[in-house]
Amino acid sequence: MSSFDITSTTQPLGRSYLSEITQETLALTKRLFLQLFRRPSTLIAGLLQPLIWLLLFGALFSNAPDDLMPGGISYGRFLGAGVIVFTAFSGALNAGLPVMFDREFGFLNRLLVAPLRSRSSIVFASIIYITVISFLQSFAIMATASFLGYGTPGLGGFVLVLATLLLLVFAVTALSLGLAFALPGHIELIAVIFVANLPLLFASTALAPISFMPTWLGWLAALNPLTFAIEPIRAAYSGSLDLGTVLLHAPYGDMTGYGCLRVLLVLTFGLFLLIRPLLNRKLA
Amino acid sequence: MSLLKLKDLVKSYGSVQALKGLTLNVPEGCLYGLLGPNGAGKSTTLRIISTLLAPDSGQVMVSGTDALLDPLSVRRQLGYVAQEVAIDKILTGKELLQLQGDLYHLNRKQRDLRIAELTTRLDMKNWIDRRCGSYSGGMRRRLDLASGLLHQPKLLVLDEPTVGLDIESRSVIWSLLRELQEKGTTILLSSHYLEEVEALSDQIAIIDGGKVIAEGTPNQLKKRLGGDRVTLRVREFSDEDESLAVRELLQSIDGVSEVVINRSQGFSLNLLIDDVSILPQLRNHLEKAEFEIFALSQSRPSLDDVYLQATGKTLMDAELEIAGKRDVKLESKKAMR
Structure with missing residues (x-):
């Protein structure tokens, strides 16, 4: 038997709020990344799936007339923005799954018994994790799109892509975390993800412009948050960085790049405000 | 002086009343045993103390702090080892303890020193760097106990700490609890193992139907018969x-x-x-x-006799009676955040 005193070491030092919340958030984020690296199949699938979309869908319309797409861009270049946004959206929609599993397996209780300075660190960790993954996926898509000859955004365009993705990822992560606490179990959460994913893709401008769609679908696409993320990124790919120009001819009127980003911003804050009472209650 | 005071705790899950005015005082430095069959209200009581659950009414004071008004202070003073060991199977034992240390805001040096100490003390050296998914029940329980002790809590709350464990793990845990008790840590332990409560506890409360029905040292309780x-x-x-x-x-x-x-x-x-x-x-x-x-x-007289005398049934009968009435699915759903 050892001779040390198991109750002898010093108590935690009093530290600042910011320092403690950073420590909590980094520790929780590290856990998510350790899970990812030790189960890399999800990361590999998450990287491969959008590349397959890009490759197959890009090839599907490769012989389409040059002037088919708005602005005369190739279908591959048109598709790139859609695949980037859809990939980020799918990833963020899954953000609630680890939290749901933690709820189900009781690991969340371990976190809640700890004297977290703010339980928001649980939410922050999820957001950081999903954002990094989404960016990694987006870089892979951009690199592949460039390799396939679908072009690249300039430096400004690149920043616009990241900013737009950031807004979308924040909004959808908030929604997914809200669902993870509102739904009774992972089966229900997966069902919601399954039902939401593809319909939202098809009812957006990811694969085709609104002008190709019947009126009812055009309305849906023009109201779909994915569209408001796709259009600025598509603009970044087209070489035009003037966010004051009209990017979306919606049935209810024209939307500029700024308009699209404003909608995303409102959506992000709105969703966070919407789920806040739920998170406060569940994490109280 | 009491480190933990529970007063008139009431808690219901839907139509099932789990606690019906439970009152309890745990003196500082005491190893206090909560004895009762499964479903008597022990886990609900411990979850309320650990701030995981709010009572419908009543008061919880830990070291003079109202747990319902200032849960953060209480969490800092408390180590909680739940009945169901919740571990991340992908992490190694050491990584889990590092995470725990960071959540309790230990600086890296303190954290690593504590991990090294507890690894030695709980005899975890041979497997602490393996992933938790490969651990046996006893290993998991030891790791869980180490994580509850990492920040040197004033009050250690253990919910059925040795249920289903092998003899070696049980012996390691018993020995550690005795050592902690000698060094002044207050321990509240729930169990439905009579011999465990009798062997470890300075004081005992018998819980039945969400209330304390008898309280005292094991000898006092037996002498009362x-x-x-x-x-x-x-x-x-x-x-x-x-x-x-x-x-x-x-x-x-x-x-x-x-x-x-x-x-x-x-x-x-x-x-x-x-x-x-x-x-x-x-x-x-x-x-x-x-x-x-x-x-x-x-x-x-044994503690089972004390229980029989107080309730008119043996602990085993009470277990069987409650087992038939419990809706474990509903309870775990209600316990989920």
Whole structure:
């Protein structure tokens, strides 16, 4: 038997709020990344799936007339923005799954018994994790799109892509975390993800412009948050960085790049405000 | 001085009332055992103390802090080891402890020192760097105990810490608890293992139906019974009418203070006697009334006798009775955040 005193070491030092919340958030984020690296199949699938979309869908319309797409861009270049946004959206929609599993397996209780300075660190960790993954996926898509000859955004365009993705990822992560606490179990959460994913893709401008769609679908696409993320990124790919120009001819009127980003911003804050009472209650 | 004070705790899950005004005082430095069958309200009590659950009404004070008003302060002082070991199977034991240390805001040096100490003390060196998914129940429980102790809590709350464990793990945990107790850590331990509670606890509260029904040191509780226990069976398989008749007869004998029918043991009778000298007299009475004696044994009172005396049933009977009524699915759903 050892001779040390198991109750002898010093108590935690009093530290600042910011320092403690950073420590909590980094520790929780590290856990998510350790899970990812030790189960890399999800990361590999998450990287491969959008590349397959890009490759197959890009090839599907490769012989389409040059002037088919708005602005005369190739279908591959048109598709790139859609695949980037859809990939980020799918990833963020899954953000609630680890939290749901933690709820189900009781690991969340371990976190809640700890004297977290703010339980928001649980939410922050999820957001950081999903954002990094989404960016990694987006870089892979951009690199592949460039390799396939679908072009690249300039430096400004690149920043616009990241900013737009950031807004979308924040909004959808908030929604997914809200669902993870509102739904009774992972089966229900997966069902919601399954039902939401593809319909939202098809009812957006990811694969085709609104002008190709019947009126009812055009309305849906023009109201779909994915569209408001796709259009600025598509603009970044087209070489035009003037966010004051009209990017979306919606049935209810024209939307500029700024308009699209404003909608995303409102959506992000709105969703966070919407789920806040739920998170406060569940994490109280 | 009490480190933990619970006053009139009430908690319901839907129509099921888990706690019905539970009051408890745990003195500082004490190893306090909560004894009761599954479903008696032990886990609910511990979850309320650990701030995971809010009571419908009542008060929880930990070291003078109201847990309902200032849960953060209470969490800093408290180590909680839940009944269901929640670990991340992908992490190694050490990584899990590092995470725990960071959540308790230990600086890296303190954290790593504590991890090294506890790894040695709980004999985890050989497997602490393996992923938790490969651990046995005993290993998981030891790791869970280490994570509860990492920040040196004033109050350690353990919910059924050795349930289903192998002898070696149980022995390691018992030894550590004794050592912690000697060094002044207050420990609140729930168990439905009589021998565990008796072996470890300075003081005991017996919980039944969401209330404390008896409280004191193991010796006090046994002494309160007032004498030796006798278990009597007039036939191998008696029936209720016969056992009631025997009970009536026994109650008329001077020196027999309590007679309880134990239905689950073939209607045997458990009686409390002032002195062993009345046993011959007891035999005579039974013979005169033409009752045979299939078996008669005498023993010092045990905690099971205390439980039987307080509730009219043995702990095992109570377990079986509650097991039939519990909706474990509903309970785990309600426990989920």
